[in-house]
Amino acid sequence: MSFSQTSPPQNIAPSAFLSDAKGDCPPDLLARATTGTPPSFVFVRAIGDAVLQTAWQAHAAKLIRPILVGEPDIIAHDAHALGWDLDGIEIVESTGEKGAIDAAIKLIQNGSTTGLIKGQLHTDVFMGGIVKRDAGIRIGKRLVHVFAMLPPSGGRALLISDAAVNVAPDIDTRTEAALLMADLVRKLGQKRPKVAVLSATESVLDAVPSSGDALAIAKAAQAQDDQADYAGPLSFDLSISPDAVAMKKLDADAAVLAVAGMADALVVPDIVAGNVLFKSLVWCAGGLAAGLVLGGAVPIVLTSRSDPPAARLASIALAVIAGKD
Incomplete structure (x- = not known):
């Protein structure tokens, strides 16, 4: 017996529970996060439109001072495509996913940054580098999302x-x-x-x-x-x-x-x-x-390319607030 795949009947609508409501990053969250000098946050493997748009938006909002880790030529190409000239933005060279998280961890260890933001790399590579005991990010507490x-x-x-x-x-x-x-x-x-x-x-x-x-x-x-x-x-x-x-x-x-x-x-x-x-x-x-990961030496933001821009910006604002004394 064979079965053919058919489209659902045209009169069937999606669930009526789905909402069309969409929120922006709340102004009061941004206001709370932008008091004082913007802290530095590392974008780990800062390539691709979604990652660089987030970095640019957070920089423009004076939330953070972004440090872009990754392949400089790709970063420059992708930023140019967005219209971002990267004037005054620090770029740290690395190659591949493992190279990016290794470089970011060194920046944490030498005190150059106060937070991590996942860029274009797999979550298991990103978190795998973070949880290594010699990375210095685990400080006795459990990491909790x-x-x-x-x-x-x-x-x-x-x-x-x-x-x-x-x-x-x-x-x-x-x-x-x-x-x-x-x-x-x-x-x-x-x-x-x-x-x-x-x-x-x-x-x-x-x-x-x-x-x-x-x-x-x-x-x-x-x-x-x-x-x-x-x-x-x-x-x-x-x-x-x-x-x-x-x-x-x-x-x-x-x-x-x-x-x-x-x-x-x-x-x-x-x-x-x-x-x-x-x-x-x-x-x-x-x-x-x-969303963010708490319990480490610094706040950790797990952004995704599927996240809307407002959620990515709100996540960074939340991480800045979490990192305040």
Whole structure:
């Protein structure tokens, strides 16, 4: 038996949950990031339109002083095609993907830069060079990826970890994520962050292992940081919606009620949950995803060619804020 491939019927539309809303990099995020002298950030293998457009845009916005690492002739060619004359821009010569990350790490080691931005190279090569112990970027803390989800109509960010680096983070790693996100929320202007540790339930159930983990994570984080509120387990709706809290008549202790319905940050159980959640907010709510890796000696930005320009600029702004004392 043979099957032929056919096009879907013309009367079938895409999901009605998809949103056309698109957000720009919020002006208040840019304003917070552009106070003081722009820090230097390295673009690791700075070739290709998307990478150089990002570097040019961030430089023009006075967010950063870009250092372009890669093949100088290709950088010059690609920049010329965009209309960027590279006047006053530092270029560090390297060859290939491994050469680019090796050169960037040397710039970190000699104090020439305060942040890394992924250019045109594979993520495994980029992160593989970073996690080497002799690179000096790992400083005892776990590296954790964080997305700051920015609403298209404005308003405070909702942070999510970990959707890109740690596949199945253990309790210690998720506790580190909670603490790192709380610190970033404070730098974004929230004096007392509220961090929810997610599960599918607000009760600890043996049949749902993430619920017991969430309670342990919330307690461990609270013991280390009394300038924020941590609560878990909480379901997604009870983390962000006051209406859900009221309708379900949530009966919980004061620590949980301090976070319920008003979370600034969400700790997810694993990479699948984080990936689904952030993409749902992008595609169904028009959220702008600004992402970076925290926990290292410097902020690390994992931009992608598929990211819209606004998300790439917001990611760099977030990294600048994260790097401030």
